[in-house]
Amino acid sequence: MKMRSFAPFALAAGAGLVLAGCSSSEADSDAAASGDAATGGELTLGVFNGWDESVASSLLWQAVLEDQGYDVTLEYADPAPTFQALADGDYDLVTDVWLPVTHADYLEKFGDDIEELGAWFDSAALTVAVNADAPVDSLTDLAEHADEFGDTIVGIEPGAGLTGAVEKAIPVYGLDDMDFVTSSTPAMLAELDSAMADGENIVVTLWEPHWAYGAYDLKNLEDPEGTLGDAESIVTYSRSGLGEDFPDVARWLSDFTMDAELLYDLENQLQAADSESDHESVVEAWIAEHQEWVDSLTA
Known part of the structure; x- marks a missing residue:
């Protein structure tokens, strides 16, 4: 794995971005009124920093x-400001809402101001x-073999939902004597890459879908x-009123589904890119390889 893949696709993990970009409320009024994809319009998608499936x-x-004629901007931010921007109408769409658990707190806070379109991945x-x-297959056995993992569990960001879940699991499985190291997703992936290259045991907090399962032999x-x-579902949410402004877009995203094999393939090809500037050509080539499936997304 190249060093490029240790960082989130867009920015270093934890670096929040200024919330910017035009919402579809500022899009071409004729397009909004007609819902005609051919006339296009402006759309902003919120993307979670460091979440590869996002x-x-x-x-x-x-x-x-x-390709359907829209002008699309991607804005990268952490989940909290992303949900806020979606609720405020500054973002139009977010494709990576995990339900019913991981993002439950955000849905409790913002759910009345955003709209669920549909689940596209059902085994997260x-x-x-x-x-x-x-030498272990269960969290039940990890404490007994802790020294074979350097008495360390390598985690991601301290405020992540995954981190909170593991913190709750630690006393349940008697792992209190292990050092739970949290810093960032890129740091975790760097430790994973190093251990796998050196043939060493390592225990990390992770999630599915994630490209690491295609890149390394993990269990x-x-x-x-x-x-x-x-297991959770990954769901697309929109700002309120998107369906009225852009019915075609809402319908396409509502019908969208993607299986793990396709997702991992796209993630791995993006990871193999030499730089972020290559992402457009990577996606273009990937779409050409899966043209029939991609065409079905807007049928």
Whole structure:
């Protein structure tokens, strides 16, 4: 894995961006009134920093919508400001809302001001993963073998929902003597890459879907107590009124589904890019490889 892949696709993890960009409320009034995709309009998609499925799905839809005549801007930010911007109407769409658990607090706060379009991935999960040949298969066994992992669990951002779930799991499985290191997703991926290259055991907090499962030989530790929650769905949300302003866009996103094989393939190709500036050509080439499927998204 190239060093490029240790960072989020757009910016270093944790670096919030100034919320900017035109909402579709500022789009061409004729397009909004008619809902005719051919006339286009301006759309802004909110993208979660460091969430690879958010980046991949947003880049895909940027290309698809621009091919339909829309002017699409991607704005990268952390979840909290992204949900706020969606509720305020500054963003039009967010493709990476995890339900029913991970983003439940945001839905409780902003749910009345945003609209659910539909789930596009139905087997998302918070995980604790190890190298496939590690001597444990369950969180139940991890404490007994802690020294074989350097007595360390490598986590991501301190404020992430995944981090909170693992913090709750630690006392349940008697892992209090292990050092739970949290810093950032890129730092976790750097540690994972180094350990896998050196043939060392490592335990990391991760989630599915994630490109790392296609890049490394990993296994998820069983969670018999259910501390990390059940499988979740990834859902697209829009600002209020998007369906009235852009009915075609709302319909396309409502009908959108994507299986893990396609998602991992796109994520891995984006990860292999030499730089962020190559993403447009990567997505263009990927679409050409899957043209029939992509065409079905706007049928």
